Structure formats: structure tokens, C-alpha cells
Amino acid sequence: MTDTTRSGRVFLDAGGRAPLLPAAREAFLQALDQGWADPRRLHSEGRRARLLLDGAREAIAAAVGARTEEVDLLPSHTLALHAGVRAVARGRRRAGRDVVVGAVERAAVLDTASFVVAQPWTPVTGRRVDVPVDRVGRVDLAPWAEAVAAPGVALAALQAANGEVGTRQPVEQAHELARGAGVPLLVDAAGALGHVEVPGSWDLLAADPADWGSVAGVGVLVTRTGVRRAPDWPEDEDRWAPGGVSVPAALAAAVSLQQVLMTQAADDARRRALVGRIRERVAAEVPDVEVVGDPEDRLPHVVTFSCLYVDGEALVGELDRAGFAVGSGSACTASSLEPSHVLAAMGVLTHGNVRLTLPRDVAAADVERFLDVLPGAVARVRAVLGVEGL
Numbered sequence: 001m002t003d004t005t006r007s008g009r010v011f012l013d014a015g016g017r018a019p020l021l022p023a024a025r026e027a028f029l030q031a032l033d034q035g036w037a038d039p040r041r042l043h044s045e046g047r048r049a050r051l052l053l054d055g056a057r058e059a060i061a062a063a064v065g066a067r068t069e070e071v072d073l074l075p076s077h078t079l080a081l082h083a084g085v086r087a088v089a090r091g092r093r094r095a096g097r098d099v100v101v102g103a104v105e106r107a108a109v110l111d112t113a114s115f116v117v118a119q120p121w122t123p124v125t126g127r128r129v130d131v132p133v134d135r136v137g138r139v140d141l142a143p144w145a146e147a148v149a150a151p152g153v154a155l156a157a158l159q160a161a162n163g164e165v166g167t168r169q170p171v172e173q174a175h176e177l178a179r180g181a182g183v184p185l186l187v188d189a190a191g192a193l194g195h196v197e198v199p200g201s202w203d204l205l206a207a208d209p210a211d212w213g214s215v216a217g218v219g220v221l222v223t224r225t226g227v228r229r230a231p232d233w234p235e236d237e238d239r240w241a242p243g244g245v246s247v248p249a250a251l252a253a254a255v256s257l258q259q260v261l262m263t264q265a266a267d268d269a270r271r272r273a274l275v276g277r278i279r280e281r282v283a284a285e286v287p288d289v290e291v292v293g294d295p296e297d298r299l300p301h302v303v304t305f306s307c308l309y310v311d312g313e314a315l316v317g318e319l320d321r322a323g324f325a326v327g328s329g330s331a332c333t334a335s336s337l338e339p340s341h342v343l344a345a346m347g348v349l350t351h352g353n354v355r356l357t358l359p360r361d362v363a364a365a366d367v368e369r370f371l372d373v374l375p376g377a378v379a380r381v382r383a384v385l386g387v388e389g390l
Helices: 022-034 044-064 077-091 107-117 141-149 171-180 247-262 264-285 312-321 341-346 364-384
Strands: 071-074 098-102 128-131 153-159 185-188 204-207 219-223 289-292 302-307 353-357
Touching: 022 044, 022 247, 044 071, 044 219, 044 247, 071 077, 077 107, 077 153, 077 185, 077 204, 077 219, 098 107, 098 141, 107 128, 107 153, 128 141, 141 153, 141 171, 153 171, 171 185, 247 264, 264 289, 264 302, 264 364, 312 353, 312 364
Parallel strands: 098 128, 098 153, 153 185, 185 204
Antiparallel strands: 071 219, 204 219, 289 302, 302 353
């Protein structure tokens, strides 16, 4: 396991880029020796690389309950989401132009949905239909049912769980409603696959190997047989990943996924207890704080809280100086200064936000040390802003 406490630092921001697992590193290095050639070539070296790539696809298919031929590997999770939304929306353009999404989907899904409904594939103007969520971030099934049943829907998209606040989504019910309306459902399983059981109720599944501890450079897109897809990008020998993907990264993704699934139950129980401890102490010891997301039906390793009278970026910086790497759902950029769309959709405090995503090897003592330091860090940031004692 990658050392997450090097030089006294504690890494608590594993969402989307977890510390590299030893199994992933070993598989990657072996594939560099054995699978360096172009898998599209016909010589022995190319065929050997092809065998490794096909083996990776087969292992991933088995892990998610799919057929090998249904698994596509792309250069990143973001590209997998882009490809899934774009290809299915265009493939089903005769059925409609609208794309239904949960309001707290990741930006890659929301932005691609907005992109495809504006394309001139048909003379009919499409819409991106955002389905609202409740205060813990779970999609409301009543408006979801209404949205997917409306005429002209090409695709629906719903995450397995929200990677920012941890709340799990009602994927099985949402898929049943979409299937009843004849609409395929894309489930974004990034943040969930490898951490919790992901229901098999989907028509397309996207996943991010870097999130479960593999190397970056590959994304997973699984499409059930029968779902119509029509790429809107130039033709290439590799239709779904023009230029191909890294064979070593693909093999590392498959090997590490097999490993994390074997230890998933134990990892879940351990980190779920630590997150429960964080939720309890933060609520009790930090004044004017809101711990968000579902306290029970959630990812085992994600917890988010927002502090009143605190700038999120300033708090992340203060904690970084104290030796703790954390994320922020409200990390504004100099260009947009936009708060988290997830927290805004939930109707909770959007600023002063800290998101913790616990690595598998996080030490309980380091979590307690973070909780000891946090109240003072919040107080110092408030003092700088001149809001002490409010």
C-alpha cells in the first residue's frame, strides 16, 4: 500500500485518485515488460499485448456481471462518461433528444448531457432534465418517474452513490422506472465500485479504476447488449477509444479490482466505523457545522461537512499546513467562484466545506488526530475573517 503518512502527513482525499495498491503496481510493471507492444499488431509481441488486454476486459466483465464483449476501456473515466452519453444519445436520436439526469451527477455527465441535447442531429430541440434530490442528496423517485416516462427521452443517467457526500442512490428503482419507459440507464459507479456492492440494474456502467487504487490512464464503460450506440466522433480502428488504451493500465485496473472486491466487506466495516466517528465528533466539537449526506445508507469511506463563517479553500489550506490532505466540495476557482452544485442542489450550506475520502489503509489514530486538530483550524480561519464568537 502506498504510504499515506509520509513525513508525518495524513492523506484523507482518496476520492477519484486513491493510493496505489501493491497489486496494481505489480501488475502494471509486469505488463510494461510483457504488454508494451501495440495490441492491434499481428506479430507475437502484439498478440501477447492483446491477450493481456482481453484478459483485463474479461476480468472486469466478470466483476461487474457483464460479458467481455460489453466492456470498453477508454483513456479516462471522464472520457468513458462522455462516450456513453454522446454515443447513446445519438444512437437513440429517433426515440428522442432529452437526457434525464440526477441533479447531483458529476459535472462530466451534466456537461455532456447539455452538449448532446444541443447537437443538430434532429430538427427537434432537446432538453437536459435535472431531477431534484432531497436534503441528503438522494434523487426523488416521483419526479424521476415522471421525467423518464415523458416522450422524447433518449437516455437517463444516475450515479450509484454521490462521491461528494456519500449518499447512495436508489439505482434499482430508478432502473425499473426507466426500463418501463424504454429508456436506457447509465449508472456512474465511480466512488462505489470496489467500495460497496453495486446493483446490476443498469444498461450502461462507467467506473474509474484510479478510485479503487489502480493507476490513472484508463476508464471503464460497460454497455449491455442491445443498447443502441452511434459515436459522434471520427472513425478509428478502435471505435470506442480512438488510439487505444494503455495495456499496463488496463491490466492493473483488472487485477486491483479483483483484489478490492475480495476485501470489500472488511474494508467497508472498518472505514464505515471511522466515518461514523468523524460524523459524531465533528458535529459535537465544531461550532456552527453541518454534517451532510445520509448517515446510514452511504459509501463507507466518504464524509462531508460544512462550517458556517468559513471559506472552504482557506480551511483546506489551514489543514494542509497542519499535515492533513483533504478535499472540498466547495473549492471555488479563481475564474468561476462557483460553489458545489451538489451541495446547492441538496439545499445545505455550500461554503466552508471539507470532504474526507478515507484510503483503505488509513490509521484510526490519524483520524483521531485530525479530529483533534480540526476545531482549532476552523477557529483560526474564522479569526482571520473576523468572525470569532458569532
